[in-house]
Structure formats: structure tokens, C-alpha cells
Amino acid sequence: MKLSKRLQQIEQMVTADYTHIWDCCCDHGFLGASLLSRQAAQNIHFVDIVPELITSIESKLQQFYQNSRSNWQTHCLNVAKLSLKQYQGKHLVIIAGIGGDLMIKFINDIHQQHQNLNIDFLLCPVNQQFALRKKLIELKLSLKNEVLVEDNSRIYEVMLVSTISDTYKPIDPVGHNIWRSNTVKQTRVVEQYLARTLNHYKRVQQGGTENVDDIISAYSSKV
Numbered sequence: 001m002k003l004s005k006r007l008q009q010i011e012q013m014v015t016a017d018y019t020h021i022w023d024c025c026c027d028h029g030f031l032g033a034s035l036l037s038r039q040a041a042q043n044i045h046f047v048d049i050v051p052e053l054i055t056s057i058e059s060k061l062q063q064f065y066q067n068s069r070s071n072w073q074t075h076c077l078n079v080a081k082l083s084l085k086q087y088q089g090k091h092l093v094i095i096a097g098i099g100g101d102l103m104i105k106f107i108n109d110i111h112q113q114h115q116n117l118n119i120d121f122l123l124c125p126v127n128q129q130f131a132l133r134k135k136l137i138e139l140k141l142s143l144k145n146e147v148l149v150e151d152n153s154r155i156y157e158v159m160l161v162s163t164i165s166d167t168y169k170p171i172d173p174v175g176h177n178i179w180r181s182n183t184v185k186q187t188r189v190v191e192q193y194l195a196r197t198l199n200h201y202k203r204v205q206q207g208g209t210e211n212v213d214d215i216i217s218a219y220s221s222k223v
């Protein structure tokens with residue numbers, strides 16, 4: 001199964017130093033399966049709340065990855081209830097393809113339940129990026145990497161952040177490195193993303209139900 005450009009980008013941002021990788025909200029498990037294929041960690045976990053999806057992933061993994069050198073495990077579970085404590089080592093929790101509000105809830109709950117655990121989060125929300133960034137800042141997470149990726153006419157932010165860091169690097173409420181580019185193609189992606197984001201918040205401002213002046217001025221500083 002060929003991964004979408006968005007999932008490929010996420011996959012590429014997974015480095016080799018994790019004991020456990022959690023593909024949360026895994027849906028059909030394409031991302032986790034790709035990580036399993038390249039033995040990205042000793043243990044790859046597939047997590048989704050829908051029992052039929054987990055049953056189907058379980059049977060495919062048994063069929064195709066029975067002799068895999070990496071261990072795999074499936075979990076039919078609400079990500080908000082993820083329990084990492086019984087698993088020793090360094091964790092990477094990947095959450096992608098869901099709204100920012102739900103992602104905020106998951107990260108808040110996981111963070112609260114694992115105050116002293118070393119967890120990296122690799123995140124790709126479909127919306128509410130500003131609110132998500134605010135939450136990550138509030139939780140004092142440190143930035144490791146952030147990129148913009150275009151896939152099928154949509155543009156996504158992908159962020160790798162960490163609960164524990166020797167060299168704390170602050171997260172910007174509207175991002176920092178995502179606005180940089182070193183190719184003409186990426187410059188166009190950056191310009192489009194900025195224009196779309198500003199247009200979105202200007203529409204919200206015109207609606208008059210929410211004060212987004214600060215958000216607009218923060219994004220405007222990137223123009």
C-alpha cells in the first residue's frame with residue numbers, strides 16, 4: 001500500500017531512537033504497517049477505537065508480519081485512555097488525521113497520566129493548528145521539528161514535539177520553520193498556506209462571534 005504524501009512525510013520524521021511507536025487513530029493501519037516494514041522500532045502499536053478496524057488490522061498483521069523482527073500489538077482503545085506506563089523505554093505517540101480539538105484532548109489526557117515519562121508526539125491535525133500549538137506551549141513541550149506538506153490540494157502542518165528535552169526549544173503559536181523554504185515549489189506551498197489560513201480567520205472575524213484579532217496579527221507577521 002503506497003502511503004499518501006502526508007503519511008509519507010510523517011513516516012519520514014520518525015527517527016530510530018524509540019522503543020515503542022504508537023500509531024494512534026490508525027484507521028487501516030497503513031502508517032504503522034509502513035513503520036513495521038522498515039523496523040522503525042522494537043515495538044509498533046496500532047490503536048483505534050473502532051473494533052472492526054482493529055480486527056481487520058490484527059488479521060492482516062498475522063498474515064503478513066508474523067515473522068517480523070519488530071514486535072507489533074493492536075489495541076482497540078480510546079486514545080485519551082492510552083496507558084504507556086507498563087511499557088519500558090522511549091515512546092513516540094503519533095496522532096494524525098483528526099481535528100485539532102480532539103487532538104488537544106488526547107494530548108492533555110496522555111500528558112496528565114504520564115507526568116514524568118519521556119514522550120515524543122508526532123502530530124498532524126486537519127484543523128485548529130493554532131489552538132493545538134497554544135496547548136503544546138501551555139504544556140511546555142519542546143519543539144523538535146515542524147514542516148508543511150501539501151497533499152491532494154490540502155496543506156498540513158506536521159509537528160514533532162517532546163515532553164522532556166535537554167535543550168528546550170519553544171514552540172511558536174503560528175510556527176517558525178514551517179514558513180521557511182528552499183525550493184520554489186515549497187515557497188508556493190508556504191504562500192498558499194499563509195493565504196488560506198489568513199482568509200479563514202478573516203472570515204471568522206467577519207462572523208463576529210469569536211475574537212481572532214490576535215491570531216490574525218500573529219499570522220500577518222509571517223507575510
Ligand SMILES: C[S@@+](CC[C@H](N)C(=O)[O-])C[C@H]1O[C@@H](n2cnc3c(N)ncnc32)[C@H](O)[C@@H]1O
Nearest residue numbers: 025026027047048049050077078079096097098
Ligand atoms: C481519518 S482517520 C485517520 C487515519 C490516519 N491516522 C491518517 O492520518 O490518515 C481517523 C481515525 O481516528 C479514529 N478515532 C476517532 N476517535 C478515536 C478515539 N477516541 N480513540 C481512538 N481512535 C479514534 C477513527 O476510528 C478513525 O479510524
